Amino acid sequence: MQFDSLADFFNMGGYAFYVWLAYGVTFLSIGMLVTHSLRQKRKVLVGISQKIQREERLKENRSTK
Amino acid sequence: MWKWLHSYADPERAYNLSGKLLPWFAMLATALVGIGSVWGLVFAPVDYQMGDSYRIIFIHVPAASMSMAAYMAMATSAFIGLVWQIKSADWAAAAIAPIGAVITLIALITGATWGKPMWGTWWVWDARLTAELVLLFLYLGIISLYASFEDKVLAARAAGILAIVGVINIPIIKYSVEWWSSLHQPSTIRITEKSAMPTEMLYPLLINILGFGMMIGAITLIRFRAEILARNGMRPWVRELAKAEGVK
Numbered sequence: 001m002q003f004d005s006l007a008d009f010f011n012m013g014g015y016a017f018y019v020w021l022a023y024g025v026t027f028l029s030i031g032m033l034v035t036h037s038l039r040q041k042r043k044v045l046v047g048i049s050q051k052i053q054r055e056e057r058l059k060e061n062r063s064t065k
Numbered sequence: 066m067w068k069w070l071h072s073y074a075d076p077e078r079a080y081n082l083s084g085k086l087l088p089w090f091a092m093l094a095t096a097l098v099g100i101g102s103v104w105g106l107v108f109a110p111v112d113y114q115m116g117d118s119y120r121i122i123f124i125h126v127p128a129a130s131m132s133m134a135a136y137m138a139m140a141t142s143a144f145i146g147l148v149w150q151i152k153s154a155d156w157a158a159a160a161i162a163p164i165g166a167v168i169t170l171i172a173l174i175t176g177a178t179w180g181k182p183m184w185g186t187w188w189v190w191d192a193r194l195t196a197e198l199v200l201l202f203l204y205l206g207i208i209s210l211y212a213s214f215e216d217k218v219l220a221a222r223a224a225g226i227l228a229i230v231g232v233i234n235i236p237i238i239k240y241s242v243e244w245w246s247s248l249h250q251p252s253t254i255r256i257t258e259k260s261a262m263p264t265e266m267l268y269p270l271l272i273n274i275l276g277f278g279m280m281i282g283a284i285t286l287i288r289f290r291a292e293i294l295a296r297n298g299m300r301p302w303v304r305e306l307a308k309a310e311g312v313k
Contacts, residue, residue, distance in 0.1 A: 001108060014116070015116060015182055018179065019117060019118060019178075025174050026124045026174075037287040040295075
């Protein structure tokens with residue numbers, strides 16, 4: 001352990017702003033990238049299922065007339 | 066001899082295999098980045114010259130080195146896609162591009178927040194920094210080129226050529242600190258000789274480099290799977306998945 005107290009750790013030897021800005025930006029942007037990537041699959045599948053439903057509706061209308 | 070590899074180019078098999086690999090990559094990435102970052106932030110000794118500001122190295126170097134490694138992986142996939150017409154390789158390249166862009170942005174921002182306290186400036190138009198900025202623009206160019214064609218076979222060809230041409234930038238980034246006098250320091254990790262860094266600092270750094278690699282691998286698998294589904298919307302197995310998971 002390189003720090004005497006929690007306050008000492010957050011202070012980062014006077015470089016708190018720069019160190020925490022770097023770590024903050026890093027983990028925030030990675031978090032956003034992961035969330036965006038995880039949502040893609042559902043978005044794609046919803047799009048495909050809507051397309052399937054549209055095709056089926058078209059098919060039904062054709063057969064009734 | 067290597068023919069067994071071909072069967073994995075089949076979209077459904079590639080989708081299932083990457084689904085099996087994903088939890089391992091995700092677990093390794095979380096564990097390694099967690100250990101490396103805590104070790105680097107809390108337990109690694111203070112630098113005698115830079116004080117605690119040097120702790121940015123534990124994310125800056127992994128991000129910067131992996132931004133180049135990811136580019137090489139993307140360009141290799143694009144090359145395989147172009148030469149052997151393997152569509153899965155094109156999709157893998159398309160999956161890596163946005164991740165590489167984010168990692169490059171992280172390398173640039175963490176570099177700036179380290180440069181400000183140590184060099185006294187957020188940014189200089191120095192060879193290393195400028196070449197890394199060009200890498201970001203290459204990634205953005207490849208992403209927008211791939212996005213701007215409705216026909217994704219054509220899109221992958223155009224983006225793939227840009228990706229392959231852009232490889233020229235990688236050795237420029239790597240050797241910029243040796244070729245030109247630069248504000249940026251030369252590399253601290255040496256493969257052939259003793260690293261210019263004590264092991265108490267080197268181990269967390271190496272762990273985080275490996276962790277960032279695993280993390281990029283995990284996010285690539287997630288995006289690759291989504292890309293496979295998006296490009297194979299007409300296949301029965303994808304339609305089954307869509308019927309099961311899509312909203313009514």
